[in-house]
Amino acid sequence: MEAASQAAEPGVDEAVDDVADHAVREAAAAASGEPDGQPAAEQLDRPLPEGVRRRVIGLAADALGGLPLGDLPATLRPYAKFTPVRRARYAGTALAAALEADPVFRSRIADRLRAGQPDLVGALEAGQVPGAAEPLDVAAAAYLLRSKGWTRLVAEAGEEAERSEVADAAAESARLVEKLQEELAATRAAARGDLERQRAEGEHARRELESLRKKVRSLEADTKRAQAQSRKLQGELDAARAAGAAEKAAAEAEGRRLRHRVTELEGALESGRRSAREGRSVADMRLRLLLDTVLQSAQGLQRELALPVTQLHPADLVDAVEPGSASPHDVARRGLAEDDPALLDQLLAIPQVHLVVDGYNVTKTGYPTLPLEQQRLRLLGGLAMLAQRTQAEVTCVFDGQDLDVPVIMAPPRGVRVRFSRTGQTADELIRQLVRAEPQGRPVVVVSADREVADGVRKAGARPVASTLLLNRLARS
Structure with missing residues (x-):
């Protein structure tokens, strides 16, 4: 249930x-x-x-x-x-x-x-x-x-809403129209501004173009004047060359005349000598006496005026590029290593080269365990053989500022030995020796001291490392 x-x-x-x-x-x-x-x-x-x-x-x-x-x-x-x-x-x-x-x-x-x-x-x-x-x-x-009556209220509300929507749409349309008008006005103003700016830029470009045209015309005028000046200078140069050629021709003619005159005098002298050998007449004796008087007067005048023998030849007057003379700085351009002995041989092969050696800097680099006296003797012996083979002027500098008395020694042949004075370092003496050389003479300084190398380089010398000299002496 x-x-x-x-x-x-x-x-x-x-x-x-x-x-x-x-x-x-x-x-x-x-x-x-x-x-x-x-x-x-x-x-x-x-x-x-x-x-x-x-x-x-x-x-x-x-x-x-x-x-x-x-x-x-x-x-x-x-x-x-x-x-x-x-x-x-x-x-x-x-x-x-x-x-x-x-x-x-x-x-x-x-x-x-x-x-x-x-x-x-x-x-x-x-x-x-x-x-x-x-x-x-x-x-x-x-x-x-x-x-x-609800249908009437709904219809009226709908109509009111439609009217409100229409009014809102009209207001929105008016607002949009106003906004568009403002944007149109702004666009027109911007367009006018752009147009004015473009006109201003065009005017500026036109003025700049006119200025450039004036500059071009000025440059063309300057070019024409420069060309005229160049033609004038070329004419003057041609005239100077012609005058030089004329003077050269006149000098050559005068030289030929003088040589002809000398030939005549030499012929007359030879004739006089033959006449003297044949009989030496009184007239020949007078002529010889007169010629000797003229020659002695000319020699006396040359000595009195200290006139040197002319070193200028016609070929020296020809315009051409002369080769540069070799210097110690040119050797570095040949691609040799800084410690290659062949580099020192090339440096010492330069005519009238002066080799200055920082003595203790070299010996303490090569054989620092030897006593100082044996260091000096070993280095000077090697430098003597090097000077004999290369015929270069060699000066070896030692530091002597701490010595109480001068070192007694006989320098080897071909090597000049110098000690620095009290209060003076060997570096200072080396720089003094380099500055004492005339400008243009090749000087090579052997030292591993950077301060010495910089100082002599400013004075025109060529610094090389101590190992370069040691390698060269070891090879010999």
């Missing part, structure tokens, strides 16, 4: 729900003025205005969350847990259809509206329209309540 009663309970519940739903629908129909089974007294002859539709959907979306899930149409139950905004966005069409087709659901939404806005609902049910209320709110409430 209990099982049978439990099995019958679902059917009883469904019957109770149907009876309750039918009662609610009859109450809603009575409230909306729609008798059961009778068509509505008022119907819209056009679609619900868009503004009113949005307000109705908004009210329904807000009220939907407060209704039990069983009171909702089946099409709206999936949206029950949505927020009002999302419900209005995604369930707007379903809400509008349910409100239009389901009077029970519409009456439930109207009840929620009646609880939320009692003043507005009371005024509409009393047949009054609040003057301060929003027309769209009034139309939406009238649509849900279906109070008397």
Whole structure:
């Protein structure tokens, strides 16, 4: 029995729900003025205005969350847990259809509206329209309540909304027109500014072009004057060359005349000698005496005036490029290593070269373990052989500022030995020797001291490393 009663309970519940739903629908129909089974007294002859539709959907979306899930149409139950905004966005069409087709659901939404806005609902049910209320709110409430004259309120609200939209559109159009006019004015002003700027730039370019043309004309005039001056100088040069050639020809003619005269005198002298050998007459003796007198007078005059023998020859007057004389600095250009003995041989092969050696700098680099005396003797012996083979002038400088007495020694042949004085270093003596040489004489200084190398290089000498001399002496 209990099982049978439990099995019958679902059917009883469904019957109770149907009876309750039918009662609610009859109450809603009575409230909306729609008798059961009778068509509505008022119907819209056009679609619900868009503004009113949005307000109705908004009210329904807000009220939907407060209704039990069983009171909702089946099409709206999936949206029950949505927020009002999302419900209005995604369930707007379903809400509008349910409100239009389901009077029970519409009456439930109207009840929620009646609880939320009692003043507005009371005024509409009393047949009054609040003057301060929003027309769209009034139309939406009238649509849900279906109070008397609700179609008129909806139509008027729609017309008002259309007029408002038209006014808003007109205002927006006017604003856009004004904005476009302002943009057009700004564009025209910018175009005028660009035009003025382009005109100014064109005028500036024209003036600059005119200035450049003037400069070109001035340069052309300068070029013509320079060409004329060049032609004038060329003419003067040609005239000078012609005058030089004439003077040279005259000098050559005078030289030929003098040589001819000398030949005549030599012939006369030879003739006189022959005459003297044949008989030496008194006239010949007088002629010889006169010739000797002339020659001795000329020699005396040459000695008195200190006239040198002429070193100028005709070939020296020809204009050409003369080769440069070799110097110690030119040897570095031949691609030899700094410690190659062949480099020192090439340096010492320069005519009139003077080799200055920093003595202790070389010996302490090559054989520092020997006593100082043996260092000096070994170095001087090697320098003597080098001087004999190369015929170069060799000077070896030792530091003597700490010596109490002069060193007693016999310098080897061909090597000059010098010690610095008290208070003077060997480096200073080397620089003094280099400065004492005439400008242009080749001087080679052997020292590993950078300060010495820099000093003698400024004075015109060629510094080389001590290892170069040691390698050369070791090879010999």
